Amino acid sequence: QLQLQESGPGLVKPSETLSLTCTVSGGSIRRSNYYWGWIRQPPGKGLEWIGSIYYSGSTYYNPSLKSRVTISVDTSKNQFSLNLSSVTAADAAAYYCARDTSSVVGYAFDVWGQGTTVSVSS
């Protein structure tokens, strides 16, 4: 079955760029009609959508983060990635990748990775 797995550094210094990758297994990003998204959750708080990408590279981002976010896709590796620049303590969170159903049916995230925790500290 479809599985998503986040990977990347667990600690990022303030003002630097947070970089995470999501590897998709059990299905092909390129042959699906789905978008693929990133969502984060600060400790003890709620969920915040960061952005989503289609296999073609088409993206849409949360306006509040858009100036700092880049999401890219590598279909040859069946991966998509998140870059968040100029991080501060407010960016410390659990980061999840998930399948975005907006181009198929409904507008939701139906398959999630287990999440990876990112701390921001010098």
Added chain:
Amino acid sequence: EIVLTQSPATLSLSPGERVTLSCRASQSVSRYLAWYQQKPGQAPRLLIYDASNRATGIPARFSGSGSGTDFTLTISSLEPEDFAIYYCQQRITSPPGYTFGLGTKLEIK
């Protein structure tokens, strides 16, 4: 900006009870409303999409209803594994995107 308000923030109930959680949008979101369950240390799990459609593998005791600005998630008879935090999520059309409510924590009484 459309804001989702979930109520109550916390609910204390016993297994076997029926529960209805509320999610209210500050403007109409049509039927583009989803519900998730999250347990400690786990990723959220999609329960309901498009207000009333159960996601794959979700038990029939979970049901969703509503349209426009008022939505509910009902659990007909609480099982021990249902005690968790529940989030609603809307689709935004302009610019396209998503926002989540702050969640309702369902705890064992």
